[in-house]
Structures are given as structure tokens and as C-alpha cells.
Amino acid sequence: MKIMQTCNYAVVRFLPYRETGEFVNVGVVLFCRQAGFFDVALETQRRKRVTDFFPELDRDLFSAGRQAFHEELRRVKKLLHHDQPTLDGEACLGVFRELVRTRESVFRFSEVGTVSAEDPARKLAELFERYVNRQFAKTREYQETVMAHRLAEVLRAHELIRHYHLNQKVGNDEFHVLLPIVSAARNPQGVPRRAIKTLDLDRDEPTKIYDHGDMWVKRVERLRQVNQLPEGLLFTVREAAEDVKRIKACRDICEELLRHDVRVVPMGDENSVLEFAKLEAN
DSSP states (O other), X not given: OOOOEEEEEEEEXXXXXXXXXXXXEEEEEEEETTTTEEEEEEOOSOHHHHHHHSTXXXXXXXXXXXXXXXXXXXXXXXXHOTTSOOSOHHHHHHHHHHHHSOOSSSEEEOOOEEEEESOHHHHHHHHHIIIIIHHHSXXXXXXXXXXXXXXXXXHHHTXXXXXXXXXXXXXXXXXXXXXXXXXXXXXXXXXXXXXXXXEEOXXXXXXXXXXXXXXXXXXXXXXXXXXXXXXXXXXXXXXXXXXXXHHHHHHHXXXXXXXXXOEEEETTOHHHHHHHHHHHHO
């Protein structure tokens, strides 16, 4: 019968911009003093999920920084590993605390948490699934929420956010949709003058792109039918890449939106978003 052991863990966060405080969870470290166990689970393959969150980030710099950080974690693991008891229990705890202490770095740690585990290695895998894989292996609608958060930060940095409300219903009792960024100003009929919608079309097959895109095309049509379409509506779109059929599907959806007098810009085109948003401030 295995004995429950107390383990300390911390989540590894990638935080490239201290000013915004935004971060992505990229790993977990776990230390169990009783078992003489220390190990790390670090995301080393899916670079795209990080660069999608920070689209302006230099991918090569991120990869190089992650590699250097991983090497440091492996050095600590070698020092603390139970097969190489170079330090006593108290000293090992001190090394772990020094590793995860708060510091100014693009790779840093969350506050230390405590869990009980029969098998520390299995618990580490569970924590990795919870904090890394599951956090970003959610619905594409969640990715659109992340995109919207980024745009809100851009508007806030340029002192435009005061002209807008976040996550507002647009429409009436007959039909309405939730849009992430909606102007506070309204026309005489009570319809917001401007609104911004984030749209993630980077799906793994064309059918899924058409399904999600067509849904929003129909919603735009319906808003127009009930006279609730904002005078200015901008979609910022993340498109698929590297696959001809998926790229075509994305372009078809964007063209449909354009035919409905919707402005369409690619994700990351912050200048166009600011140009659109500033019209409300004038």
C-alpha cells in the first residue's frame, strides 16, 4: 500500500510583457521532500499555441529562451534527484524555494501549491494536464475570448477603452448576439455605432471553418434584418495557413462578411483596429 506524501508544485508561466501581465502556462515543477522527488513537465513542442497568444512575438527568440530555461530545470533536477543524494532534505527544499521564488524573468513561476500524492510522477502529469494542456485545449470560442482580451488591452493602452463596453449584447428581444467590444455611443434607434468581433477560423478542416464562419455570416444577416446591425462592424480574423483548402475556406468566409459591409482585418493588424476604434472617439 502506497503512502500519501505531501508535494509542492509551481506552474511555469511565460510572461514576455511585464507591462500587460499576460502569461501562458507552459509547464509544472513538482517537489516531494519525503520521496526525494523533483521533476518538471515542460511544453517543448507546441510553440504555435504560445505564438498565437502573442502573435507579434519573435518565434526564434521564444524557442531559444525556452531551451535555456529547460536546461536550467534539468540542472536542478540532477541536483535534487533521489538517485544522486548530494543534498539533505532541508537543503533540497531550499534549492526548490530558490528556483520558484518571484523574479523578473519571461519564464517565472506561480505561487507554490501543495498537494498530496501516492505517486509524485503521476501527480505531476495530472497537474500538467490541468494547467497546461487543458487550459488551452478548449473550444475555439475560448481562443476568440483570448483574442478579444488582447484587443481590449490594445484599446486600453491607447486610452480608447473608455468609449467601449466589453462583452455586450447587440440586438433586441427578437434576436441578439454577444460581441466582445461594443461602443458606448448609440444611434437614435439605440443601436451601438461600432462593434468589434474576434473570429477564429484556424480550424483543422475546411468544413469546420465553413460551419463556424457561416454561423457568424448568418448572425450578421439576422442583425440587419431586425435593424440592429451596428453602423460600423469590424471582424478581426485568425485564418488558417499552410493548407490550400483551409485557406480558401477562410477567404470565402471573409468575402461573405465583406459583402455584408463588415470590415475584415487579420488578427494582429492592430493599426487597423485602432483606426476603426478611434472613429468613435472623434
